[in-house]
Amino acid sequence: MISAFEYHRPETLEEALQLLSQLGDEAVVYCGGTELIQIAKTGLTSFKHLIDLKAVEQLQGIDVNSGTIRVGAAVTHYEIERSALVRHQLESLASMAAKIGNIRVRCSGSLGGNLAFADPHSDPAVYLLATDATLVIVGATGERAVSVANFCKGAYETVLDHDELILEVRIPLQDNRTSIAHQRFTVTERPIANVACRATMGEGLVLDLGLAVGSVTDIPVRLVEIEESQVGRSREEVLGNIEQIADAASDALALRADSMGSIDYKRNLVSVLTRRAIRDLFEHE
Amino acid sequence: MAPRYPTIQLNITVNDRVADLTIQPRETLAYVLRHRLGLTGTKVSCDAQICGACTVMVDGLPVSACTTLAVDALNKQVTTIEGLVTNGELHPLQEAFLEHSAFQCGFCTPGFIVSAAALLGQVARPSREAILEWLDGNICRCTGYESIVAAVLSVVDDDQSAEPIGQ
Secondary structure, eight states, X not given: OOOOOEEEOOSSHHHHHHHHHHHGGGEEEESXXXXXXXXXXXXXXXXXXXXXXXXXXXXXXXXEETTEEEEETTOBHHHHHHOHHHHHHOHHHHHHHTTSSOHHHHHHOBHHHHHHHTOSSOHHHHHHHHTTOEEEEEETTEEEEEEHHHHEEETTEESOOTTOEEEEEEEEOOOTTEEEEEEEEOSSSSOSEEEEEEEEEETTEEEEEEEEEESSSSSOEEOHHXXXXXXXXXXXXXXXXXXXXXXXXXXXXXXXOBTTBOHHHHHHHHHHHHHHHHHHHHSOO | OOOXXXXXXXXXXXXXXXXXXXXXXXXXXXXXXXXXXXXXXXXXXXXXXSSOTTEEEETTEEEEGGGSBGGGGTTSEEEOGGGGOBTTBOOHHHHHHHHTTOOSSOSSHHHHHXXXXXXXXXXXXXXXXXXXHHGGGOOOSSSOSHHHHHHHHHHHHHOTTSOSSBO
């Protein structure tokens, strides 16, 4: 059984931050609890105080402002999947969210929770890395914005201080010259490997490319050298280079064998998923 | 002297009946439903959110009761398999499962039916594709799934009043 704790349900951000300061190390926060409650059940973690963030208004909501889509940290994957606004403005975000876990996990689990828990096997993390998203973090000393690249430090490790919360995720919106693909592979529910790719085209040439691989290393990785090597190329050239790109992607990563697969297995997955993501973006107009 | 554990007042509505309980915040929804309310239709199988046997609806959305705290249902409407029966009459999904022999041991069945009921509450006329995606998180070891999908589809097809098949 879960170790005993006291339950708190702040209704404002100020209250939540105050509780965190007061209770310090003895408190943890949660929204969906799909990770936290699970590890609490198995005894991997315990806490004297549990702070439920779901009633905090400022952590909810999805909106668009000055070319940025803003998703509150407590918004669930299902809400993102079904949001008319997201489907209209950034369809790839909705379709990525729709692949997470299973329907029950999606109805409970939050975007902020997924990022804060920092399980290496994450779909949002690799997608947000490829799309240059920013997290707004809030704490006793105020707000700060951190790029997803700088937010993730290691497996289950982020830059969040104990008394800080993720407030929201901001993703820059693109015009119709940009398309985004997200490919993942799993035999259970957590991705064994995933790839997110963002391409901006201008007059038939690659203006900008974002290519990220996730789940096979402790944190998702942007493949900057590969990105730079394809800028300025035409669709046909990129497609012509696809095998090299796929090989370079799997070569670029320091992989470790584990229960999810051997090094060769993961190398193959990365290669295949990269190829599929590139085809998704470059084979169709 | 026994240790005093923190408790909390829980007011939830389960199958349209209000319950006022004093519980420990660490109690899961599955525990409260099964052990405090005697609603044993909800099963705990994997106890890790994977199998779907413990699926209940909270405000119409499916959740894993095994990994949801009961306090998360505070002031919300919980619907269990027992709640799908109205005035002694089986829900169309339950009838369909009977007709299509969509269960053998029956252990996964409440979870499947509640999941499917949640889907029908969210999507007017789900396609076969949409049904497969939604039910992807429910595991059955007995039937091989075809009869389950056929049962759900038969309820969708029987509902002539809804719009044509969509996502």
